[in-house]
Amino acid sequence: MRETFNFPADSGVPPQVGPFSHATRWGDMLFVTGQMPTDPRTGKIVAGGLIEQSLQVKKNLEAVIAHFGLTLDDSLMVRVYLESFDDYDKFNACYRTWFTKALPSRTCVGVHGLAVGALVEIDLILGIPK
Template identity: 40%
Template sequence: MSSVTTHPSLSLVSTSHAPAAVGPYTQAVRVGDLLFCSGSLGLDPSTGKLVEGGVEAQARQALKNMKAVIEAGGSEVGKVVKTTVFLQSMDDFKPVNAIYADFFGEHKPARSAVQVARLPLDALFEIEAIVSDFRGNSRSQDES
């Protein structure tokens, strides 16, 4: 058994408002002003099962789960810097893109979207995020 322990500079984040991790990882890790969110699937937090209704329902639930983790980590969706979207089929890009756009509204984080051979639990959609929670001086370089 490994003797590795979490370094004190890292804070592990978890919430019961999102599904428990399906493996040996945590829902998110905070380091400094950054929150790294593990992949969120379209699991119902109360049952641990994938929601019914196809990729659209799974995408909506995964985004809701990701939001719960972000908020548990002390940040907000408007501070998401980068997401990675994993799709079981790139044929689902258009409907998922519409759900994604509706979820983020005017906020447009950097994003990658890839088709993968298989997702955990045979999910159709997964999303991970990096979130900033920088609270320092907000002056622009021009004001320096």
């Protein structure tokens, strides 16, 4: 059975910027909607460049999955959207530090633009351990 989850403003998860759920659980899998580099306290994109934005996206992903007792190490698949594919190597250097176990599968796509002027957006598919 499918369950969808939205989190209130005081949950540490940024507010939605469109018509979607923060996460959807299907059996032992969790699908997390793309997170932006939004500071959940202000609702604004964090200052700085790609690395600062990537680290905020990581925090936002961690805030969503913490509600399910998960960590990034439970990720099965990661999709990364970079506003400039010229940032691929810079992003990879940061991303490699996010995991303590084997890296999950990943797709990284260069795009022509992201919502709210972001430089990076990331969504996840995670396995929920039994």
